[in-house]
Amino acid sequence: MQSSKRYIETRIYADLRRLFSFFNLRKSALICVLGILSLTLLTLSSCHYSRPDLDVEGMSAEVKDSLIHLYEQHYTLNTNLEVHADSVQLERLPVKDSYVFLYKGDRVVVAEFAVHPQDSVDSVWVKLAHTQDIQGWISNKELKRYFVPTDSISQFVYLFSDTHASYFVIIFALFVGVYLFRAFLKKQLRMVYFNDIDSVYPLFLCLLMAFSATIYESVQVFAPDTWEHFYFNPTLSPFNVPLILSVFLVSIWLFIVVFLAVLDDLFRQLSPAGAVFYLLGLMSCCIFCYFFFILTTHIYIGYAFLVCFVWLFIKKARKGTGYKYRCGNCGQKLRAKGVCPRCKAVNE
Secondary structure (H helix, E strand, O other): OHHHHHHHHHHHHHHHHHHHHHHHHHHHHHHHHHHHHHHHHHHHHOOOOOOOOOOOOOOOHHHHHHHHHHHHOOOOOOOEEEEOOOEEEEEOOOOOOOEEEEEOOOEEEEEEEEEOOOOOOOOEEEEEEOOOOOEEEEEHHHHHHHEEEOOHHHHHHHHHHHHHHHHHHHHHHHHHHHHHHHHHOOOOOOEOOOEOOOOOHHHHHHHHHHHHHHHHHHHHHHOHHHHHHHHHOOOOOOOOOOHHHHHHHHHHHHHHHHHHHHHHHHHHHOOHHHHHHHHHHHHHHHHHHHHHHHHHHHOOOHHHHHHHHHHHHHHHHHHOOOOOEEOOOOOOEEOOOEEOOOOOOEEO
8 A cells, every 4th residue: 555655656746747847848948939039029120220420510522422322332432342253344434335344353442423313224323443544334233243342251251152052062962971981881970969979069059050040041031231231341240230230240159159169079079080070960960050041031931940949959958968977086977877988987
C-alpha cells in the first residue's frame, strides 16, 4: 500500500513537472512572438531618414540644393562613383548627338544637377566628370543602374548582392563534397543542432543570420529609399541612422562577436580537421538561412519562420547539451560521473 502511494505521488510529481515545463515553454514562445512583433512595428515606424533642415541661418542656395539632392536622390555634388557596366555613354549637352564613353572601372565625380520636369525620360539629369576633358550628362535612373559608389562598404554591398548566389553554390557544393568524403571514410561529422558541439553559439549564429536577413529584406520591401540612402552614404555605426538600420547594424556586429565565440569553442572541443569540417557546415547553414529568410520575408511568411526559429533556439538553450557535471580536477565537462576523458581523474 505504501509503495503504491509513493508510486502515485511520484507520477503526480512527474506530471506536474512536465506541465510546468510545458507552460514555461509556451510562455517563452509567447514572449518571443510579442517581442519580435513589437520590434518589427517599432522599426517599421521609424525607418526613414529625417529631412534636412533648410532654414539654418546663412545657408547658401548651393548648399540647400545639395542637401535637397542628398535627401531626394541619396547622393549629392562631389559624390564619387565608379562604372560597373562594360561601357556607359554620357551626352555632351547642349550639343545634340555628341557623346563621350566611359568603361568599366572608370571613376567620376558628380559635378552638376539639372531638373527638367517636362522631360519624358527622366526629370533629373546629372553631369559627371571623369577628367577635365571627359564630362557629360546622364539621367538619374541610368546613373543608379550603371554606377556604384566608390566607398568600400558600398562596394561590398554591391558585390555581395550581385554575386552571392554563385558563392552559395560553391560553398554548398564544397560542403556536400566533404560530407560525402567523410561518410565514405565512415567518420563522424559534427553538424549544427543535430550533432552539435557543446555550445549554443553555432545555433545562435544561424539565428542572427536569419534575423539580419529578415531585417534586410524588410527594409527592401517597406522602405527601399532608406536602403538606397544607406547604400550611397554607408556607415558601420548604428547611431544617427533610422532605427531599422540601427537594428540591422547591431545584428551584424553581434554576428561577428558570436562568430569569434564559435571559433573559440570550436577549436577547444574539436581537432583542427574536425573544426574545419564543422565550419564548412556552419557556413552552409548560415547561407541557407540567409537565402531562405530573404525569400520568405519577401512574401511575408518569413516572420512566422523567424518566430519558430527563436522558439527552437530557446528550447535548445533551455535543454542544454547534456553536460551536467565538471571534472573536479581539470574542469572538463562531463555527461555523467566517472573517469574524466581528459585527465583520467575519477569523479564520484
